[in-house]
Amino acid sequence: MSSELRLELEEVLIHEYWLLDNNRLEQWLALICEDVRYWAPVRENLTLDEECLEQTDLLTHFDEDKVTLGLRVARLRTGSAHAEEPPSRTRHFVSNVKVLEAVSSLEVVVDSNFSVFRSRPGLEEHWFVGGRTDYWLKEKNQWFLKNRFIKFDHDVIENITVFV
């Protein structure tokens, strides 16, 4: 696995978070495949053997396709999505980027860690921390997100108004 590919994907992930931190949500959506699965199962307090995040039917914080991600963005644009009105200040961090599998130079499975800081009106500050396994595809010299499996590290979480 070339470190070049890793750097290329890291660049993509950093760009993605730059878009989110700068409220360029429509541009962020443009990086996402039409048939994406963007999902985050709930976490449970069980033994490592018992916790099966990929089991069918396990409740999810997110299980989105492009349509529902688009709805979430459209809602934020209405001016009456009170949870984000006035908008929170967010800072997205990505690290520990590791290419797990390069199916080809155009299809890559990549792991990364994230942390998102959110400051809301009225002294409320929260962190969202976890890991992700992504599947990115390259078409016409641009990378598109095809699958994002999100593992939040929280069993009890805060109100999630951010994308990770």
Next chain:
Amino acid sequence: MDNAPDFSSLVDLENCTVSPIAFSSEAVYQAELEKIFSRSWLYLGHTSQIAKANDYLTTFMGAEPVIIVRQSSGEIKAFLNSCRHRGMRLCRRDHGNKKLFSCPYHGWTYDEKGDLKGVPQLDTAYHNELDRSAWGLIPVSRVETFEGMIFGNFDMDAVSLVEYLGDMAWYLELVLKRSKAGMEAFPGCHRWRLGGNWKLPAEQFGGDNYHTGALHRSMSEIGLGPKGDYRGDNPWVRDFEVKCINGHGWINFDVGEDEVPPEQARFFAQLREEAKETLTPKQADLVLCAQVGTVFPNMSIISFFGFTSIRVWHPLSAKEMLVHSYGLVEKNAPQSVRELTRKAMGLTFSPSGIFEQDDGVAWGDIARFQGGPIRSKHPFNYQMGKGHGKRMEDKPGLIGTCSTEIGVFGLYEKWQELMSQ
């Protein structure tokens, strides 16, 4: 700690008002743990979550951690999740299957009945003088079920669960008994921490349809919520709110099904047919309306967009709560419908839910900015619909149209009754 206010004065029954102190005072919260949460029927879980012998599930009753255990006999018992020796939680996992519960700290071990069976060094350290029969787990005095919902009560003298639910049972059946197969819980639980007093979501689910037009306006704007102000086209018939006994409340309103995917529409049609057999004709007419309710004090149910969520507003303090939300689905739902159901719940009513995000902000904001001496002197208004409720022949309870606060205020009438004792 603030000085304990006179609890009986916080609710004005004549004028339908409630003091902000009921939502901000730690003294009130501490009294609630004793007067409300130690005496009321509290939701523990769903029978499908502990289907097999020795299955257990952990949750809370007020501030008390509890374990619910399916006995070898099939019966359900519940105990405080707290070792009698030093009080450490015996089970720190969310659920599982165990014959014996052993404390991680010193190893005191209890069986499914809560009896203390094993004490390390009983002979050398306790000189065989410890009376194990006196040190069993602290039981939840009463455990009863209704249509798959398990409730517990610390009060041995409480009325039966069915009597406690009263006319609310008729409405709960609209969701829980609309199929022949019955419902089961999805694996997992949405757990989130929210600022806000636990009574705010309880009152909202029990009878506040009024908030939807303003707080959830963004949903109408993107075409996902009812148009206008959620008054409904069929007041009294399909669009109504109910004040039930004992502080319980129910909201019923019609939502169009234009947007429902075909496989879900087919399943809905099947449920409507099944409901004709499982429910009375008058109940069957209302099946699959949007339905939201609260069982006093802190369990709520919400069923629409094809999903059903049962949630418990566990109080953490006067100003903070822990929400547990479980998803229910008919046992005979096809896999495609189960998937739609789970996704709809995550999208709309969950920690990331595009409805519920906004509710959380309202409750948190109210909590953070109460407690000042000036605001505390001016009560909150619960007068909407006062005196306009009516009794109807086709359904139980006191009925009002959307919107009314007769159901919401019913919660405070019950609250005041218990807090004054």
